[in-house]
Amino acid sequence: MFKRWQLALLVILLSIVMAACSSDDESSANQEDGDITLEYWQYSFDSKVSLMDELIAEFEEANPGIKVKQTNFPYDQYNEQVAAQVPAGRGPDVINLFYGWVPTYVDAGYLQPLPQDAFPHEDIESEFFPLVEATKMDGEYWTIPTAVRTLALFYNKDLFEEAGLDPNSPPETWEELEDYAVQLTKADGNGRLEQSGMAWEPAQQGHHWLRDGLTLQASGQVLSEDRKEVVWANDPAGLEAFKYWLSFPSELGTSEQGFYTDDVTAFVTEKAAMNIDGSFRVGTLQNDAPDLNYAIAPLPGKDGLSTNASFWTNGITARVEGEKLEAATKFLEFLTSDDVMERWLDATGELPAKESVAMQDKYVNDEIYGPFIESLPFANAHFFVDETRERDLVIDAANRVLMEGQDPEEAFNQLVEATQKLYDEYWEE
Amino acid sequence: MEQFKSPQNQNNKTNLAKKKKTSLLHKFRGNLKYQKYLFVYTCLLLPIIFYLGIRILPTLFTFNVGFRDWNLLSTDIQPFVGIENYVTLFQDEIFIKSIFNTLIYIILGVSGQLLFGIIVALLLHKINRFVGFFRVIYFIPYVTSIVAISWVFQWILMGNGIINDVLVNLGFPAQPFLNSPDQAIYVIIAAMIWQSIGFQMVLFLAGLENIPEMLYEAADIDGATGWQKFWHVTVPLLNPTIVFSAVIGTITFIQVSFTQVINMSMDGSGGPLNSTLSVVVYIYQLAFKQFDMGLASAATVILFLFILALTIFQMKVLTKKFDY
Numbered sequence: 001m002f003k004r005w006q007l008a009l010l011v012i013l014l015s016i017v018m019a020a021c022s023s024d025d026e027s028s029a030n031q032e033d034g035d036i037t038l039e040y041w042q043y044s045f046d047s048k049v050s051l052m053d054e055l056i057a058e059f060e061e062a063n064p065g066i067k068v069k070q071t072n073f074p075y076d077q078y079n080e081q082v083a084a085q086v087p088a089g090r091g092p093d094v095i096n097l098f099y100g101w102v103p104t105y106v107d108a109g110y111l112q113p114l115p116q117d118a119f120p121h122e123d124i125e126s127e128f129f130p131l132v133e134a135t136k137m138d139g140e141y142w143t144i145p146t147a148v149r150t151l152a153l154f155y156n157k158d159l160f161e162e163a164g165l166d167p168n169s170p171p172e173t174w175e176e177l178e179d180y181a182v183q184l185t186k187a188d189g190n191g192r193l194e195q196s197g198m199a200w201e202p203a204q205q206g207h208h209w210l211r212d213g214l215t216l217q218a219s220g221q222v223l224s225e226d227r228k229e230v231v232w233a234n235d236p237a238g239l240e241a242f243k244y245w246l247s248f249p250s251e252l253g254t255s256e257q258g259f260y261t262d263d264v265t266a267f268v269t270e271k272a273a274m275n276i277d278g279s280f281r282v283g284t285l286q287n288d289a290p291d292l293n294y295a296i297a298p299l300p301g302k303d304g305l306s307t308n309a310s311f312w313t314n315g316i317t318a319r320v321e322g323e324k325l326e327a328a329t330k331f332l333e334f335l336t337s338d339d340v341m342e343r344w345l346d347a348t349g350e351l352p353a354k355e356s357v358a359m360q361d362k363y364v365n366d367e368i369y370g371p372f373i374e375s376l377p378f379a380n381a382h383f384f385v386d387e388t389r390e391r392d393l394v395i396d397a398a399n400r401v402l403m404e405g406q407d408p409e410e411a412f413n414q415l416v417e418a419t420q421k422l423y424d425e426y427w428e429e
Numbered sequence: 430m431e432q433f434k435s436p437q438n439q440n441n442k443t444n445l446a447k448k449k450k451t452s453l454l455h456k457f458r459g460n461l462k463y464q465k466y467l468f469v470y471t472c473l474l475l476p477i478i479f480y481l482g483i484r485i486l487p488t489l490f491t492f493n494v495g496f497r498d499w500n501l502l503s504t505d506i507q508p509f510v511g512i513e514n515y516v517t518l519f520q521d522e523i524f525i526k527s528i529f530n531t532l533i534y535i536i537l538g539v540s541g542q543l544l545f546g547i548i549v550a551l552l553l554h555k556i557n558r559f560v561g562f563f564r565v566i567y568f569i570p571y572v573t574s575i576v577a578i579s580w581v582f583q584w585i586l587m588g589n590g591i592i593n594d595v596l597v598n599l600g601f602p603a604q605p606f607l608n609s610p611d612q613a614i615y616v617i618i619a620a621m622i623w624q625s626i627g628f629q630m631v632l633f634l635a636g637l638e639n640i641p642e643m644l645y646e647a648a649d650i651d652g653a654t655g656w657q658k659f660w661h662v663t664v665p666l667l668n669p670t671i672v673f674s675a676v677i678g679t680i681t682f683i684q685v686s687f688t689q690v691i692n693m694s695m696d697g698s699g700g701p702l703n704s705t706l707s708v709v710v711y712i713y714q715l716a717f718k719q720f721d722m723g724l725a726s727a728a729t730v731i732l733f734l735f736i737l738a739l740t741i742f743q744m745k746v747l748t749k750k751f752d753y
Binding site: 386 | 603608717719
């Protein structure tokens with residue numbers, strides 16, 4: 001006979017295995033009391049998560065019968081986590097995505113278009129900044145943001161003064177930017193950079209600056225109207241912007257890739273005097289470098305002004321329907337209300353996506369946020385079919401010139417050709 | 430040695446086991462001893478179920494996914510596309526590059542690891558004082574977080590980092606290291622070797638302890654030089670350890686080349702210009718950045734066949750039997 005404890009152990013072990021193998025019915029338990037539970041996913045960003053907790057509590061109070069559950073994943077694992085949950089048949093009802101990922105998600109059939117009765121196209125187009133059109137595809141809006149971000153020039157006032165420059169008149173043109181960068185650069189006797197006049201990191205914001213900033217400033221275009229063709233090289237402005245962009249780490253010698261590991265670290269540690277970065281960095285700077293004496297200015301322009309905008313945006317997943325869809329729509333309406341947008345700016349530093357909210361005097365005249373908001377009317381959000389790969393192509397093109405001595409024109413044409421290939425692949429499906 | 434038994438032996442053993450099994454069922458009733466065995470076998474079976482569910486079945490499933498056009502985010506049916514994924518991969522310059530890089534990682538990394546492991550073990554084997562101290566020193570990198578080490582290396586190696594300071598002071602030009610498509614991969618391999626010396630050292634020390642002292646004494650009597658003793662006594666008798674280290678080293682090298690590459694390459698994804706991209710990093714990018722599970726699975730299958738072939742090759746070529 002088995003000893004009793006052996007039998008008991010066996011039963012316990014077997015039941016653990018059984019439990020591990022059986023599917024769990026957690027999701028159905030939620031609806032027992034007649035409440036609708038919405039799963040809301042966004043990435044872990046402390047200020048956003050805590051603000052969202054507050055907003056959810058208010059929303060639940062105003063809409064009895066609807067519960068919202070927030071789940072967060074770290075930014076760099078976000079797509080993997082989403083991807084991992086799909087085959088398991090689980091996942092969010094309302095999801096917060098980076099706008100550059102949206103085409104991939106739409107292509108995979110993961111999202112449904114925003115319901116037009118709650119979000120009529122005319123309203124979106126008249127109220128929101130035109131850059132939200134970056135997620136309009138096949139004649140539908142698939143997502144809607146609460147807030148947007150723009151790129152601007154961050155500069156270190158102390159280092160400006162040290163170099164004999166006026167900290168209250170930041171560079172406004174391409175020539176001035178070059179000139180300032182050179183004056184702010186220090187190198188040792190062996191030509192090694194000690195202080196970079198201009199942080200330069202294509203893997204960070206650098207590729208955005210090239211596409212939505214420099215190219216448009218030189219009155220070029222990256223994409224055709226219908227977003228199917230990469231027209232970057234059709235106009236000499238594209239190459240001009242590419243060469244200007246590359247001049248910082250090459251001819252001008254003001255910059256170096258990986259200088260103090262990355263642009264943000266270099267700027268925070270006062271090793272880089274200027275950097276191009278987004279409004280989302282303000283919070284980091286305030287936390288990590290409270291004593292850093294810096295200011296912000298709109299991006300220097302050439303023929304015209306332009307900057308890059310980007311945003312995290314909310315969509316409803318494909319399988320949500322019926323009452324749940326109504327609840328999800330209500331939640332989205334709440335998230336895009338004027339009041340939430342104002343609170344979003346205060347809590348996270350991201351700019352209101354609606355023009356009437358953003359362009360209020362109190363924001364435009366703000367010392368920190370003013371330059372970002374000022375930039376909104378001429379901001380552009382590039383339509384990505386694949387953000388990661390388009391970014392990598394720009395990085396590779398830059399590295400071929402800087403590290404392998406390839407002719408910039410050749411590298412640029414290769415970049416355009418390879419990017420076109422991505423668009424062809426995307427649209428042929 | 431023990432772990433490399435001839436196939437005939439194993440066949441005999443399974444036959445024996447079968448005979449035992451039939452008689453085992455027969456004798457089960459009323460026999461306390463066999464009931465005990467049943468309990469033990471049931472307990473041993475549980476990890477196998479776990480192993481089947483977590484490892485074997487997903488592995489087999491990968492073969493299936495590799496033949497399909499499988500978008501990770503899509504909830505539709507995933508169409509069967511035959512060998513299209515494999516064709517795409519072998520036409521993909523980046524994939525070819527990643528295989529080539531992986532070979533460099535393995536060849537240089539594993540041989541470097543073995544070489545330095547043996548050297549450190551031999552040195553430590555000779556000393557009598559501070560043995561524990563040195564062992565700890567050499568073993569510490571192995572138990573340190575790879576991510577932390579990678580970032581420290583980044584700082585040490587950057588344009589105005591400490592190593593370039595030394596180089597410049599000695600009159601050499603500053604080197605780009607991780608920023609150079611020609612140097613980055615070797616820098617990463619060096620960091621990986623440095624980190625794994627401790628593990629190899631432990632294996633080789635254990636191997637060295639097992640070599641009977643009398644063989645060296647006999648060699649001394651025959652008038653062997655130090656080099657001859659090393660080459661004709663130590664190396665042959667360390668052979669099983671070397672084979673084991675090489676196989677394990679290869680497999681772990683393929684695996685850890687992921688963490689190191691992600692954290693040390695300048696753009697965090699195998700750059701510059703894909704010069705440090707390994708197959709595992711590329712598989713990860715295909716699956717979780719481009720959501721193409723079909724391509725990623727096909728690449729995984731290729732990697733699997735690659736490791737299998739390499740392991741068989743290593744066992745066949747490196748394993749030799751020495752009797753003294």
